[in-house]
Amino acid sequence: MDVLISSTAIFTPLKNSVLVRPAPPGSLILKPRFPENSVGFHRGAAVRATAIDLSDPEWKLKYQRDFEERFSIPHITDAFPDAKAIPSTFCLKMRSPSYINNKDRVLLKVINYSSPASAGAVCIDPGCTWIEQWVQRAGPREKIYFRPEEVKAAIVTCGGLCPGLNDVIRHIVITLEIYGVKNVVGIPFGYRGFSDKNLPEIPLSRKVVQNIHLSGGSLLGVSRGGPTVMEIVDSMESRGINMLFVLGGNGTHAGANAIHNECIKRRMKVAVVGVPKTIDNDILHMDKTFGFDTAVEEAQRAINSAYIEAHSAYHGIGVVKLMGRSSGFIAMQASLASGQVDICLIPEVPFNLHGPDGVLKHLKYLIENKGSAVICVAEGAGQSFLENTNAKDASGNKVLGDIGVHIQQETKKYFKEVGVSADVKYIDPTYMIRAVRANASDGILCTVLGQNAVHGAFAGYSGITVGIINNHYAYLPIPEVIAYAKSVDPNSRMWHRCLTSTGQPDFL
Ligand SMILES: Nc1ncnc2c1ncn2[C@@H]1O[C@H](COP(=O)(O)OP(=O)(O)OP(=O)(O)O)[C@@H](O)[C@H]1O
Numbered sequence: 001m002d003v004l005i006s007s008t009a010i011f012t013p014l015k016n017s018v019l020v021r022p023a024p025p026g027s028l029i030l031k032p033r034f035p036e037n038s039v040g041f042h043r044g045a046a047v048r049a050t051a052i053d054l055s056d057p058e059w060k061l062k063y064q065r066d067f068e069e070r071f072s073i074p075h076i077t078d079a080f081p082d083a084k085a086i087p088s089t090f091c092l093k094m095r096s097p098s099y100i101n102n103k104d105r106v107l108l109k110v111i112n113y114s115s116p117a118s119a120g121a122v123c124i125d126p127g128c129t130w131i132e133q134w135v136q137r138a139g140p141r142e143k144i145y146f147r148p149e150e151v152k153a154a155i156v157t158c159g160g161l162c163p164g165l166n167d168v169i170r171h172i173v174i175t176l177e178i179y180g181v182k183n184v185v186g187i188p189f190g191y192r193g194f195s196d197k198n199l200p201e202i203p204l205s206r207k208v209v210q211n212i213h214l215s216g217g218s219l220l221g222v223s224r225g226g227p228t229v230m231e232i233v234d235s236m237e238s239r240g241i242n243m244l245f246v247l248g249g250n251g252t253h254a255g256a257n258a259i260h261n262e263c264i265k266r267r268m269k270v271a272v273v274g275v276p277k278t279i280d281n282d283i284l285h286m287d288k289t290f291g292f293d294t295a296v297e298e299a300q301r302a303i304n305s306a307y308i309e310a311h312s313a314y315h316g317i318g319v320v321k322l323m324g325r326s327s328g329f330i331a332m333q334a335s336l337a338s339g340q341v342d343i344c345l346i347p348e349v350p351f352n353l354h355g356p357d358g359v360l361k362h363l364k365y366l367i368e369n370k371g372s373a374v375i376c377v378a379e380g381a382g383q384s385f386l387e388n389t390n391a392k393d394a395s396g397n398k399v400l401g402d403i404g405v406h407i408q409q410e411t412k413k414y415f416k417e418v419g420v421s422a423d424v425k426y427i428d429p430t431y432m433i434r435a436v437r438a439n440a441s442d443g444i445l446c447t448v449l450g451q452n453a454v455h456g457a458f459a460g461y462s463g464i465t466v467g468i469i470n471n472h473y474a475y476l477p478i479p480e481v482i483a484y485a486k487s488v489d490p491n492s493r494m495w496h497r498c499l500t501s502t503g504q505p506d507f508l
Pocket residue numbers: 031032033034158159160161190191192223224225226229248249250251252253254255256258277278279280394395397
């Protein structure tokens with residue numbers, strides 16, 4: 001039997017066959033917008049599908065080899081075999097740093113599932129065979145491929161805001177200076193800053209970035225849409241940029257990978273390194289992305305206010321909408337953390353508002369039995385109830401309808417119809433959450449990600465991104481982390497824990 005292995009090959013007990021699921025249903029699949037710019041010089045540079053025959057006694061070995069190849073990270077010597085390494089210039093004042101060996105690895109999956117029936121199981125074959133999957137450990141290397149005096153490093157922040165952007169910028173600049181780099185610039189307002197003649201580069205130094213982490217937002221500004229990859233690389237060429245640090249989500253990383261490929265095509269010796277930024281936490285393989293923890297923490301204020309309002313009113317109902325375009329991680333974690341939410345609605349779990357098993361019927365039950373209720377809804381949930389305008393933002397992302405307003409209106413209408421009084425209050429804290437400064441745990445995450453981004457670039461890697469995996473830091477090839485948007489698994493323990501906490505039934 002043939003099995004296709006892609007980024008997620010998941011066994012389902014269907015006639016002894018293996019279902020290849022490149023992305024869970026409803027996932028946002030990101031296709032490079034500029035495929036013509038892709039070169040794919042690197043062995044593992046694309047998320048490919050490889051046929052594996054489960055009846056082959058060697059299939060496990062072959063799967064492992066395929067995995068290793070997919071997750072090997074592009075290096076400057078792949079395209080420039082003659083590139084010379086020099087001893088690292090990264091030195092700390094107090095003591096010499098300990099280096100990471102290029103062969104050091106981090107284990108990607110740490111659960112050995114005994115059966116496909118285990119909660120959240122991701123199995124490759126019917127027996128759920130344990131297969132070790134290792135990825136590259138991040139950190140400073142003993143040999144570097146760039147001379148600091150020849151480096152012009154640029155930092156760009158793209159997409160929406162996210163707590164911690166300034167922390168990452170700050171640590172990229174500080175670490176570059178420790179390596180001895182003198183020429184560091186910020187590109188203003190995302191990729192747009194590469195083409196807009198009215199937006200000059202922002203010179204960056206330790207002095208400039210010293211206190212920027214004390215406020216939210218991005219020192220450099222952000223934007224969606226902007227120039228093509230060709231225009232960006234033209235601009236990099238004319239500015240002499242040979243290290244590019246790109247902070248952004250899936251879209252930004254798709255751009256970063258295309259930039260990396262275009263640089264190779266033009267024979268430019270450039271390191272392009274991404275740092276995943278999204279409060280939605282929808283980047284594959286990582287424990288979490290920076291800003292997510294802060295978003296969950298900040299959401300507590302809104303949920304608590306909704307609870308107090310609802311609790312203090314006669315038949316009070318509080319509705320809180322949180323961000324999460326296609327993934328409900330913030331809503332799920334915030335609901336869990338607060339312990340004040342009765343109904344959590346996320347894009348991954350379909351629900352009915354009306355009908356005998358719908359949300360509204362359950363709300364009536366809560367009002368009659370508890371006296372008040374709180375709903376926490378992710379912005380991407382229940383979009384099928386809203387008019388589809390087919391509108392897109394400048395980056396091509398679908399513009400969503402406001403599910404929070406819809407729930408508020410439908411709730412008011414429903415309670416009027418059934419003749420039960422209800423006092424409905426709607427809170428939309430989304431932009432207030434996104435604009436705050438990073439909390440302590442995100443501050444640490446950003447610091448380490450920023451430092452490791454610089455170590456990765458100096459080590460000669462390009463087309464990579466950096467993430468925290470099982471509490472260790474790793475480098476991953478960009479295509480593997482943006483194959484599709486990570487989403488909440490409705491069969492996961494975490495979602496079941498959330499249901500245990502809210503006590504909500506299925507709404508179908
Ligand atoms: N497939 C792609 N190829 C090249 N560039 C892209 C691609 N998708 C998006 N971009 C560019 O990346 C930038 C950011 O994209 P987008 O607005 O989708 O945000 P994002 O990085 O996904 O972050 P967020 O999590 O805030 O949505 C934009 O300037 C956009 O033009």
